[in-house]
Amino acid sequence: xxxxxxxxxxxxxxxxxxxxxxxxxxxxxxxxxxxxxxxxxxxxxxxxxxxxxxxxxxxxxxxxxxxxxxxxxxxxxxxxxxxxxxxxxxxxxxxxxxxxxxxxxxxxxxxxxxxxxxxxxxxxxxxxxxxxxxxxxxxxxxxxxxxxxxxxxxxxxxxxxxxxxxxxxxxxxxxxxxxxxxxxxxxxxxxxxxxxxxxxxxxxxxxxxxxxxxxxxxxxxxxxxxxxxxxxxxxxxxxxxxxxxxxxxxxxxxxxxxxxxxxxxxxxxxxxxxxxxxxxxxxxxxxxxxxxxxxxxxxxxxxxxxxxxxxxxxxxxxxxxxxxxxxxxxxxxxxxxxxxxxxxxxxxxxxxxxxxxxxxxxxxxxxxxxxxxxxxxxxxxxxxxxxxxxxxxxxxxxxxxxx
Ligand SMILES: [Zn+2]
Numbered sequence: 001x002x003x004x005x006x007x008x009x010x011x012x013x014x015x016x017x018x019x020x021x022x023x024x025x026x027x028x029x030x031x032x033x034x035x036x037x038x039x040x041x042x043x044x045x046x047x048x049x050x051x052x053x054x055x056x057x058x059x060x061x062x063x064x065x066x067x068x069x070x071x072x073x074x075x076x077x078x079x080x081x082x083x084x085x086x087x088x089x090x091x092x093x094x095x096x097x098x099x100x101x102x103x104x105x106x107x108x109x110x111x112x113x114x115x116x117x118x119x120x121x122x123x124x125x126x127x128x129x130x131x132x133x134x135x136x137x138x139x140x141x142x143x144x145x146x147x148x149x150x151x152x153x154x155x156x157x158x159x160x161x162x163x164x165x166x167x168x169x170x171x172x173x174x175x176x177x178x179x180x181x182x183x184x185x186x187x188x189x190x191x192x193x194x195x196x197x198x199x200x201x202x203x204x205x206x207x208x209x210x211x212x213x214x215x216x217x218x219x220x221x222x223x224x225x226x227x228x229x230x231x232x233x234x235x236x237x238x239x240x241x242x243x244x245x246x247x248x249x250x251x252x253x254x255x256x257x258x259x260x261x262x263x264x265x266x267x268x269x270x271x272x273x274x275x276x277x278x279x280x281x282x283x284x285x286x287x288x289x290x291x292x293x294x295x296x297x298x299x300x301x302x303x304x305x306x307x308x309x310x311x312x313x314x315x316x317x318x319x320x321x322x323x324x325x326x327x328x329x330x331x332x333x334x335x336x337x338x339x340x341x342x343x344x345x346x347x348x349x350x351x352x353x354x355x356x357x358x359x360x361x362x363x364x365x366x367x368x369x370x371x372x373x374x375x376x377x378x379x380x381x382x383x384x385x386x387x388x389x390x391x392x393x394x395x396x397x398x399x400x401x402x403x
Pocket of ligand 1: 130131164348
């Protein structure tokens with residue numbers, strides 16, 4: 001049952017469902033696959049315009065340089081789009097962080113570009129749930145906060161990055177810098193379940209490429225002079241599986257390289273992903289990997305170059321973060337929304353924010369589902385519903401609520 005006081009009623013009254021839907025639809029129509037720099041530039045300009053309705057300065061910042069390893073072992077730079085930031089009342093004593101991402105998993109040439117109504121309340125379209133609808137949620141929640149005057153009691157930064165879907169490598173330093181000194185953060189990934197359930201603790205994720213360089217030789221004449229990079233890669237795979245624990249699943253994903261059948265191969269690239277469930281498991285894996293690489297180099301007389309690492313630290317929920325979850329639940333209850341949470345194996349920018357010691361709830365965006373597929377949908381009335389939820393949470397934090 002709803003139990004809002006008159007202040008709260010007045011706070012959420014101006015939240016305009018139609019304007020929110022118009023924003024989400026306009027943004028979904030712009031393709032923003034993480035590699036579509038043109039689309040991202042158009043989106044950044046459109047967002048800069050929309051966020052200029054809030055006080056403060058909107059900036060578009062260049063991405064941090066990011067490299068990847070090609071199949072031949074060479075390191076190359078991967079281009080990324082600019083990130084949007086907005087800083088409001090940076091001198092305020094209590095400051096909050098709001099984050100979202102403008103990119104989607106759907107590339108420019110994806111068949112999934114258009115929106116389609118599935119029923120009166122459900123809209124199918126790229127990025128509507130993940131997370132263009134979510135960007136509309138916090139923009140309109142912040143507008144309501146500013147309109148109410150409550151905003152004067154807080155400062156906040158907004159970050160909308162362009163590379164979340166590929167791991168936020170080009171925005172990680174910015175996320176870390178913007179998390180500094182913040183009292184709490186809200187991130188607008190869609191709810192974990194279509195009923196509004198939030199994602200609670202999250203495991204982490206790391207991606208690695210190991211480039212193995214051995215020595216070629218003739219397979220028949222002088223194989224003893226060769227140092228087989230494929231054999232070393234296979235030894236690494238088996239060694240990695242031995243390092244796997246319940247707290248740290250390891251997925252060797254790909255071996256590239258090799259040579260003709262009559263040549264001892266001198267080159268291979270092994271790629272793998274890990275999902276550490278706790279900071280301890282992550283640290284234990286990293287030191288065990290260093291030992292495995294050292295031992296394999298010695299045993300197989302090859303050299304091994306390591307690229308990558310843990311880009312999403314595990315996100316446990318500490319006492320302050322739990323209080324933020326409790327606050328969201330309480331605000332939901334006063335709106336007549338029942339809000340629960342559950343742990344998930346998925347990762348997002350909330351991982352990076354939490355690792356800076358800032359309490360974060362990272363699924364404050366719309367209710368929806370089937371994300372990362374052509375069936376992605378947004379439950380349209382959840383736009384206003386979740387903006388009201390955010391507005392109440394921000395209002396309580398602005399009114400001195402302690403975490
Ligand atoms: Zn997302």
